[in-house]
Structure formats: structure tokens, C-alpha cells
Amino acid sequence: MYICFMYSSELIKGTLKTIVLNLLKDNDKMYGYEITQKVKEMTSEKIQITEGALYPTLHALEKHGDVITEKVYIGKRVRKYYRLTDQGKKTVQERVNELADFMNTMRFLLDLDTSPGNV
Amino acid sequence: MYICFMYSSELIKGTLKTIVLNLLKDNDKMYGYEITQKVKEMTSEKIQITEGALYPTLHALEKHGDVITEKVYIGKRVRKYYRLTDQGKKTVQERVNELADFMNTMRFLLDLDTSPGNV
DNA sequence: TTTCTACACCTAAATTTCTTAGGTATATAT
DNA sequence: ATATATACCTAAGAAATTTAGGTGTAGAAA
Numbered sequence: 001m002y003i004c005f006m007y008s009s010e011l012i013k014g015t016l017k018t019i020v021l022n023l024l025k026d027n028d029k030m031y032g033y034e035i036t037q038k039v040k041e042m043t044s045e046k047i048q049i050t051e052g053a054l055y056p057t058l059h060a061l062e063k064h065g066d067v068i069t070e071k072v073y074i075g076k077r078v079r080k081y082y083r084l085t086d087q088g089k090k091t092v093q094e095r096v097n098e099l100a101d102f103m104n105t106m107r108f109l110l111d112l113d114t115s116p117g118n119v
Numbered sequence: 120m121y122i123c124f125m126y127s128s129e130l131i132k133g134t135l136k137t138i139v140l141n142l143l144k145d146n147d148k149m150y151g152y153e154i155t156q157k158v159k160e161m162t163s164e165k166i167q168i169t170e171g172a173l174y175p176t177l178h179a180l181e182k183h184g185d186v187i188t189e190k191v192y193i194g195k196r197v198r199k200y201y202r203l204t205d206q207g208k209k210t211v212q213e214r215v216n217e218l219a220d221f222m223n224t225m226r227f228l229l230d231l232d233t234s235p236g237n238v
Numbered sequence: 239t240t241t242c243t244a245c246a247c248c249t250a251a252a253t254t255t256c257t258t259a260g261g262t263a264t265a266t267a268t
Numbered sequence: 269a270t271a272t273a274t275a276c277c278t279a280a281g282a283a284a285t286t287t288a289g290g291t292g293t294a295g296a297a298a
Contacts, residue, residue: 010136010284011221013255014129022229033275043224053256055277077264077275100231102130103222105162110141112219132255132284152246172285174248196246196293 006046016049016057018099021084021092024067029083032058058082066091125165135168135176137218140203140211143186148202150191151177177201185210 023035030038036049061067066088070081084092107113142154149157155168180186185207189200203211226232 007217007221007224010133010256011218012133013284014132015225016255017129019225019228026230031275032277033273039228042228046220046224047228050257051275051277052258052260052279056255059277074275075264079275096229096231098126099130099225099229101165102126103225103231105126105165106134106138106218106222109138109158109161109166110215110218111145112215112222128285129255135284150246151248152244169286170246170248171250171287171289175284178248193246194293198246 006048012047015099016053017061018092018095019047019049020054020057020061021066021088022096024082024084025089025092029070029081031079031081033079061088125167131166134218135172136180137211137214138166138168139173139176139180140185140207141215143201143203144208144211148189148200150198150200152198180207183210 019039020035023038024030027038032051032054036051036054040048058067062069062082065085067082068085070083072079072081138158139154142157143149146157151170151173155170155173159167177186181188181201184204186201187204189202191198191200
């Protein structure tokens with residue numbers, strides 16, 4: 001069964017940082033707009049990161065030392081690329097592990113283990 | 120590998136209503152304090168619902184018509200039992216389905232399908 | 239008999255996180 | 269010309285939760 005609408009926003013709360021960090025783990029460097037498009041594409045538009053949520057999050061990650069930035073000019077247009085620091089790579093692992101563990105706990109709590117592969 | 124600390128609070132955000140509703144689906148009637156203890160026990164203390172979060176949530180569910188209440192006196196002490204309404208039963212299904220679908224999407228997004236059973 | 243812990247309900251201010259709703263500007267297609 | 273896509277950003281408000289209380293009963297320990 002395919003569910004083709006966005007998730008209610010409450011669910012996505014708390015996972016944004018993890019999503020962003022994990023994308024950066026797999027893609028070396030990315031810019032903000034690219035991240036929103038990539039997530040939208042990978043999730044069939046079920047998760048759409050708003051820019052109002054993304055940019056403050058990216059700035060917080062930079063402030064925390066998990067990412068560093070690099071500005072690149074495409075003609076006159078600016079792109080700000082984000083890249084994981086060594087510390088950021090540790091943070092990704094911690095966060096992804098925690099989320100994975102949390103989801104296992106939730107699967108148990110909600111008794112969802114009967115059908116794990118219904119994507 | 121066992122992880123024996125509480126999840127960072129951000130992760131739990133947005134799942135509280137679903138947890139509560141699902142417990143009521145399986146237990147016919149429960150009171151607030153009982154819910155906090157049951158979740159703590161079932162998750163080996165990894166998820167601890169605070170009362171400051173729980174009671175407002177229960178009141179919201181009642182206001183929405185998903186649960187009805189019943190006061191029971193144990194001696195002079197009051198217990199307020201919560202029970203799903205018919206509408207509440209529908210709400211549970213919707214929310215649990217959505218969360219299950221969301222978790223599948225997250226598993227794909229974070230590439231976690233390699234080890235699904237490491238509880 | 240005081241005192242500590244568990245039980246059992248509750249609220250309210252502050253915090254965090256996100257949505258909504260803008261603003262600025264370039265590049266390209268219609 | 270105008271609309272859409274690209275690309276960055278901020279700030280007010282909303283929503284959910286944390287933190288930090290308050291009230292009181294019941295039972296065990298000291």
C-alpha cells in the first residue's frame with residue numbers, strides 16, 4: 001500500500017539534523033537547496049524540508065563545529081557548500097545509531113514487527 | 120550492542136500521542152501514572168514520559184474525542200482512567216500506520232536496512 | 239511520629255523546534 | 269514582460285516539550 005502524502009509535521013521533528021548530517025556523510029559536500037531537493041526526491045515528496053527549518057539548522061551545525069562551509073560562485077549566484085568535519089563524522093554516527101535504536105524500540109512498543117518490509 | 124541511556128529528547132518529540140493511543144488500544148483502560156510506568160518498563164527506561172508532557176496530551180486527546188475518562192477512587196486517592204472511543208480507535212490506526220511508514224522512509228533515507236534486528 | 243518514597247493528579251513559564259511568511263537576487267524559459 | 273526555478277536568508281508565531289513547581293494520599297522505615 002502506497003501512502004502518497006506528506007507526513008504530519010510532528011513526526012519529522014527531531015530528525016532533521018540527523019537527516020542532514022547523514023546526507024553529508026554520503027555526499028562529501030552539499031548546499032542547502034540541494035539538500036531540500038535530494039530529500040524530496042529520495043522520499044517521493046513525503047518529506048519536504050522547508051528552508052525556514054533547514055538554514056537555521058545548518059547554521060547551528062556550523063556553530064557547533066560539525067560542518068564547515070565554502071562559498072562557490074556559479075556566475076553571479078552564490079552557493080554555500082557544507083562539508084562534515086572530523087567531529088561531525090562522529091556526531092553522524094552517534095545520531096544515526098541513536099535514531100536506529102529508537103526506531104527499534106518504537107517498533108517493539110507499537111508491536112510493528114509483524115510486517116517490517118511493507119515500503 | 121546495548122545502549123542503556125535515555126534517548127535525546129528531540130527524538131521522542133512527535134511520537135507521544137501515538138505511544139499513548141497505542142497503549143490504550145492494547146490495554147482497554149489506563150491511568151496517567153500507569154502509562155508513564157508501562158512505557159518506562161517496556162523500553163528498559165530508554166523512554167521516560169514526563170508528567171508535564173503526558174497530562175496535557177491526555178487532556179488534548181479527550182478534548183478531541185479520542186478518549187473518554189472515568190474517575191475511580193482507591194481509598195481517598197483518585198485515579199483517572201482513560202479509554203479509547205470509537206473515533207479514537209480510528210485515530211490510533213491512522214497514527215500508527217503513518218509512523219510505521221515514516222520509519223520505513225527513514226530507514227531507507229539513512230540506509231539502515233543492512234541490520235534491522237539489532238535490538 | 240516524623241520522614242522518606244511511591245503513588246497520583248495537575249499547571250505554568252520557559253525552551254526548543256518548526257511553520258509561516260516574508261525578503262533579496264540571479265538564471266532561464268514563456 | 270512575467271513566471272518559474274535556483275539560492276541564500278531572517279523573524280514572528282505556533283506547537284510540543286522540559287523544567288519546575290504545587291497538592292495530597294498511602295505505606296514503609298527510622
